[in-house]
Amino acid sequence: MSHALFLGLTIVGSSVLVCAAVLLLFRALNRDGLGAGYTPDPTEQDAVFIFRxxxxxxxxxxxxQLLGSIVADSDACRDDLELLLQHLEPRFADLRANLGRLVALGQIELQAHDDSGLILRASRKKGLTHLRLVDTRAEGALVALDRLSFEAMRQELDTLRDVATHMPVLSWRVNTAGDIIWANTAYVETYTAFDAGRNGLTWPIPNLFDGQAPDGHGRLSLDMGNQVSWFSHDMVADGGGAQHFATPIDLTVQTETSRREMIQILTRTFASLPTGLALFDTERRLQVFNPALVDLTGLDPLFLAARPGFEQVLFTLRELRMLPEPKDFATWRREITEMERAAESGIFSEEWCLENGRIYHVSGRPQPGGALAFFFEDVTSDATLARSLRQEIELGHAVLDGLPDAVVAFGPAGDTLISNARYSQLWGEDPCNNLADAGFAHALSLWKKTTATTPFWDKLSDFAANADPGTVMHGSVYLLDGTTLGVHARRLRQDWLMLTFRPLVQESARDIALTRRHVSALTVPDILHPAAATPRAQAAEIGLAPTRKARVVQHAGSRSRG
Incomplete structure (x- = not known):
């Protein structure tokens, strides 16, 4: 029994010794191979980093704590050494170059150039690099904070980091030397898209707008390859540098560009218009005019460019005799006021007959926002043409009314185009002034009612429907009072139909007897005198030619119908 107990104690003791030896060996390896003699101290005030x-x-x-704040505040790099160097480079000049000489020197000490009181001590021991960041301004004690204050500060810091990370505005901070020492996520993402993998993100972070960032408010542009991005820039300067903000304004720039292009198009259009344009704002000052206004009115372009008032423009036009002059000045001033009021209601439209013989059509139109637009159009040629055409029409009617025969013309659809005064006297109505006139069908019905029964009207109806242009038709009818009418129908071009009614000779008893005595002369043509073959010619020879009654020409105005 004692032998078994002794054996168990021996085994347990051996196990304890082996475990202790392993622990001692591991601690020695940790100190020599990893920490190189460094044992973390919970009260350590310096930030100590050990790198292999x-x-x-x-x-x-x-x-x-320091590295945690750097990692949380930067998305640019996840490498611990690179993050630490990026954080320290703005404070220590030539940091990377000095650390590059650490292997040869074994130990170096760098002091921050930004007057922060920081000292970086770097040493090389057993293949490990020790970086110790010393704050010389620390008084050797931690700042005492209660837990609620600390939590409030941490929540505020987290909120500020979230804002900087998620805000769409590009933001970056530069030191007094102009180097970027901090940038938010939007800036880093924009640089990554701009760089397109050519150089990668380095430290210090390159300035996207190097050479064009204004000192204050302005616009920045960035050529992204397939498009140019625009930003609105603002800067807030302080003693340690400046904070920059760049807000994307691509949509605003596109809108401004489209508006500018539209204004250029409108400007070119207005410049080529033959109609003069004058646009007055709500205060009745000239804002827009085109070259045609200068050409038509003779106004000085410099005078118009000075944005004169509405009345000032009219006064100048009056001095240039480009306004129809009333008899007195008071009437003219009253007409100016009425002209402005009429234009505001959109009913102003006049023709100005000037002393030089020109005729201008002037109209006013209200515009959105209370503005007024006036249009000046030279209608001299149109007015002259219209006057000449009106004179020709009046002359044509006067000539038709002066004819002894009754004349009427119908269109292809049978509508009455024109008639003369003799036709109205003969048939008792004026078809051109009768809005209810039914054209050829109504006229044919009237002719049948006022004449003796004859098959001529049916033949005339067929002729009107089927005759070719240039063909003619002759006939005679008897009015109910016994008057004989000679009817002459001709198909004109464009299927127009013209009819002429001429009263024939009214034969008395004496004339009838005389006619009978010369019946042989009327029925047997003289071969040697062909002109006698026609009844009118023979009647002229024997004194039977009809005598025309004198008539008074009456002009009833334009009788043309559309």
Whole structure:
């Protein structure tokens, strides 16, 4: 029994000794191979980092806090050494170059150039790099904070980081030397898209707008390759540098560009218009005019460019005799007021007959926002043409009314186009002034009612429907009072139909007897005198030619119908 107990104690003791030896060996390896003699101290005030090449293998609590804040505040890089160097470079000049000489020197000490009181002590021991960041302004004690204050500060810091990370505005901070020492996520993403993998993100972060950032408010542009991005820039300067903000305004710039192009198009259009344009704002000052206004009115372009008032423009036109002059000045001033009021209601439209013989059509139109637009159009040629055409029409009617025969013309659809005064006297109505006139069908019905029954009207109806242009038709009818009418129908071009009614000779008893005595002369043509073959010619020879009654020409105005 005692032998078994002794054996068990021996085994347990051996196990304890082996475990202790393993623990001692592990601690020795940790000190010699990893920490190189460094043991983390919970009261350590310095930030101590230990690297094997680029790999962080140990650090103090203060260093852990510092690195945690750097990682949370930057999305540019996830490498611990690179993050630390990016954080320290703005404070220590030529940091990377000095650390490059650490292997040869074994130990270096760098002091911050930004008057922050920081000292960086770097040493090389057993293949490990020790970086110790010392704050010389610390008084050797931690700042005492209650837990609620600390939590409030941490929440505020988290909120500020979230804002900087998610805001769409590009924001970056530069030091007094002009180097970027901080940039938000939007800036980093924009640079990544701009760089397109050519150079990668380096430190200090390159300035996207190098050479064009204004000192204050302005616009920045960035050529992204397939398009140009625009930003509205603002800067807030302080003693340690400046904070920059760049807000994307691509849509605003596109809108302004489209509006500018539209204004250029409208300007070119207005410049080529033959109609003069004058646009007055709500205060009745000239804002827009085109070259045609200068050409038509003779106004000085410099005078118009000075944005004169509405009345001032009219006064100048009056001095240039480009306004129809009333008899007195008071009437003219009253007409100006009435002209402006009429234009505001959109009913102003006049023709100005000027002393030089020109005729201008002037109209006014209200515009959105209370503005007024006046249009000046030279209608001299149109007015002259219209006057000449009106004179020709009046002359044509006068000539038709002066004919002894009754004349009427119908269109292709049978509508009455024109008639003369003799036709109205003969048939008792004026078809051109009768709005209810039914054209050829109504006229044919009237002719049948006022004449003796004859098949001529049916033949005339067929002729009107089927005759070719240039063909003619002759006939005679008897009015109910016994008057004989000679009817002459001709198909004109464009299927117009013209009819002429001429009263024939009214034969008395004496004339009838005389006619009978010369019946042989009327029925047997003289071969040697062909002109006697026609009844009118023979009647002229024997004194039977009809005598025309004198008539008074009456002009009833334009009788043309559309």
């Amino acid at each position: 090449d680029d790999t962080l293998i140990d650090m103090s609590d203060r260093a852990r």
